[in-house]
Amino acid sequence: MLETERVEKSFGSIKVIKEVGLYLKQGEAVGLLGPNGAGKSTLIDMLSSLSKPTKGQVLFNGKPVFSQLSSFRNRIGVVPQELALYMELTAEENLMFFGKAYQLKGAKLKQKVDQLLNQVELNDRRKDKVSTFSGGMKRRLNLAVALIHDPDYLILDEPTVGIDPHSRRYLLDLIKKLQVEDNKTVLYTSHYMEEVEFLCDRLYVLDRGSIIAAGTQEEIKHIVNQGSTYHLMVESSSQELELALTAHDKIERFIQQDDGYRIVSYSNDLFEDLIQLASEANVRVQGIRVQEPTLEDVFLHLTGRSLRD
């Protein structure tokens, strides 16, 4: 088990991680969800022993990671947010290089490199320089590099940023397979709630350096289940309607979306009120739908802000 014990991290006088306690049991997939700047990368750096907490500690199987650094680093693979690849080397040379850093060599290393290139579907590009790869191909190779020493724990920091939908789908399916079939423990960081919903059994919601919710997806969604989430589709946005939504006592929060508003309410019966508010504001309603709460709603409910603020 990998866990943090009330860890804190400050840069100068600014505390960016505040008393965070989280754990990762072997074999499970855990999501760490939070908007930009919440502190996800800072937390991951501490969890993967790349930086030391200012306070508290990170434990692996009950002992501080810094007391077992080399054996700990052999057990974890980290996929950083920034690509950690040599652009002037080929895909194969990158994997060989990182494999040697873990003391792999000879036939064993070659076999692992072949297996990983197949797994991330880059075998036909193995002899090409990484600088010629698309964003998605680089991300796939970045994942392969993290797996070169066959770690049991895989820590991924927003691995799908800036990639095409095909590569994104491919990476998500591969990560799921690594967890389910190869029994890897996964910590997956993202500000895309749908990715975390697809991959993770349990999750933590991080906001401004603190964990503001934790539990299974069901438990977390239950937080907003007392009411409902409405999707109000309108022809155009209206300041008058927004003022009326803000003033309405049964509406807890709302955010504007491309085609209307997403509204979190304590009430299960808001249809008529919404139609009336829209009509008073001279806004044409195209439709109203009640939606299952998503993690986005949970975040909106807890913080009043959108996940992608």
Ligand SMILES: Nc1ncnc2c1ncn2[C@@H]1O[C@H](COP(=O)(O)OP(=O)(O)OP(=O)(O)O)[C@@H](O)[C@H]1O
């Ligand atoms: N080395 C540093 N020195 C000073 N401040 C830092 C440093 N690293 C991070 N921060 C600050 O800590 C806060 C958290 O940053 P962090 O990168 O951990 O957030 P994040 O949740 O990973 O965001 P993103 O999704 O944008 O990557 C930010 O306000 C950031 O500016």
